[in-house]
Amino acid sequence: MARTVIGVVMNGVTGRMGYRQHLVRSILALRAEGGLPLPDGRTLWPEPILVGRGEDRLRELAERHGLSRWTTSLEEALADPEAQIYFDAQVTPAREKAVRAAIAAGKHIYTEKPSAHSLTGALELAGLARDAGVCNGVVQDKLFLPGLLKLRRLVDGGFFGRILSVRGEFGYWVFEGDWQDAQRPSWNYRGEDGGGVILDMFPHWRYVLDRIVAPVRSVYAHAATHVPRRHDENGRPYRATADDAAYGVFELEGGVVAQINSSWTVRVDRDELVEFQIDGTEGSAVAGLRECRIQHRAATPKAVWNPDLPATEDFRAQWQRVPDNQEFGNAFKAQWELFLTHVATGSPFGWDLLEGAKGVQLAELGLRSWREGRRLDVPELER
Structure with missing residues (x-):
């Protein structure tokens, strides 16, 4: 050969x-x-x-x-x-x-x-x-991760019916660098060096939403620098000038609403470091990096809100795991x-590169939305 x-x-x-x-x-x-x-x-x-x-x-x-x-x-x-x-x-x-x-x-x-x-x-x-x-x-x-490939399979198969909303949670606690080494480089927290969670993560959310659910049509973002002082790779203190958490609301084509939190200042209480939940008229799914769980309309239990009694149902046990059905590589x-x-x-x-530019566009609009405190449309980029 x-x-x-x-x-x-x-x-x-x-x-x-x-x-x-x-x-x-x-x-x-x-x-x-x-x-x-x-x-x-x-x-x-x-x-x-x-x-x-x-x-x-x-x-x-x-x-x-x-x-x-x-x-x-x-x-x-x-x-x-x-x-x-x-x-x-x-x-x-x-x-x-x-x-x-x-x-x-x-x-x-x-x-x-x-x-x-x-x-x-x-x-x-x-x-x-x-x-x-x-x-x-x-x-x-992220489009090639097993969990999101399964999610794409569900969308293509019409599992959700009419998609109503997307909820995303991404993040973990990045140590400040003083008492434990940080898991991310210090430039990530300096805006003058290209750092910031919006610039890092909104390009991901653009292609995930565009390619799996529907094109992004507007964005409203709020961000924060929750930890203003960190220590670099040599143990020297520095002032964090970039956002370390962002809270975004995106309107997608067809009226779908997506809300995604991105944070380097959150402690993990979920199965994976990133999870997306899609809810539709016919069913819902929760996908992480590798796993994906579903709940169909016909198998949805009738939840009743009663704050006076302890919860008696194991809600997570009521979901069904989506099988791999293929071998997934890196x-x-x-x-x-x-x-x-x-x-x-x-x-x-x-x-x-034009698809990549869409991610930069969303990050730029997200930063502008944060500064101006308003929702911004996401115009089409001409090929």
């Missing part, structure tokens, strides 16, 4: 997400499987070229995984004739400049979200990629496989 090597410049792999999900669990996992089989009989072999700012860290990563190609110079990596794809997992403020350089070098683009720090920048990147004729995509990993790897196949064969890929 013929093997086709494709060079992938991977910028930002020293970060948590870039390293674990994209390098180790996606690209290196594909190599461990012998490469990616293509529909035409070839096998695609991704050859990572690691890029970052820290020479010692890059060298250590490369040696740990038996990789020989790494550099602290993006210009050098983009000049490599074997490099066909540029992937970006850097901090948000650094992303736009690097993606522009990669497009100018004729590379296909795959990037983490948000694709840019502003809607103007995100649209410009989409236009540049279109004009250059390069393949382009934005990571939208969500990031699943989308990587689709993008690599898109580059190699021209197969369709529905999550391009």
Whole structure:
């Protein structure tokens, strides 16, 4: 079977997400499987070229995984004739400049979200990629999670009848960094460095709502910096200037109302770190990262509110688990496989830079809604 090597410049792999999900669990996992089989009989072999700012860290990563190609110079990596794809997992403020350089070098683009720090920048990147004729995509990993794939299956099958509402809860307690190390980098809490939960999570909620339920038509958001003082990776105190919790209400096409809380200052009392509940006239479902439970109209018990008596029903036991019915792989790897196949064969890929710009648009409108204290329409972006 013929093997086709494709060079992938991977910028930002020293970060948590870039390293674990994209390098180790996606690209290196594909190599461990012998490469990616293509529909035409070839096998695609991704050859990572690691890029970052820290020479010692890059060298250590490369040696740990038996990789020989790494550099602290993006210009050098983009000049490599074997490099066909540029992937970006850097901090948000650094992303736009690097993606522009990669497009100018004729590379296909795959990037983490948000694709840019502003809607103007995100649209410009989409236009540049279109004009250059390069393949382009934005990571939208939650669409490939088992729980949300099951939720999509229910929507497509008409399980809900007319969908009425969506409720979402995301978040966990991120330690302040003084008495226990924080689970997230300190730049996440500095607005001047591209931090903030709205910019981080609203792009996710845009594609989840658009692709699984219905297009988002308006947004009202309120946010807060609940923990104003944190400690960085070196134990130094700093002032948090970005929002660490956001409370959003979204009106979707058809009158569906979605309400999603996003927080790094909440302690978890739910089955998974993120859960979505969809209620419809015929049934309801609750989906997390992996599991999905349903309650059909015909099996809905008659709940009666009586605050004078203790609850006698186990409400959670009245729901039915949705079976897997298939084997689910890593969500990031699943989308990587689709993008690599898109580059190699021209197969369709529905999550391009313009789709990514929609997420930036919702984040920008969410921040503006918070500042102005009002609901804002979400206009269509022209392709």
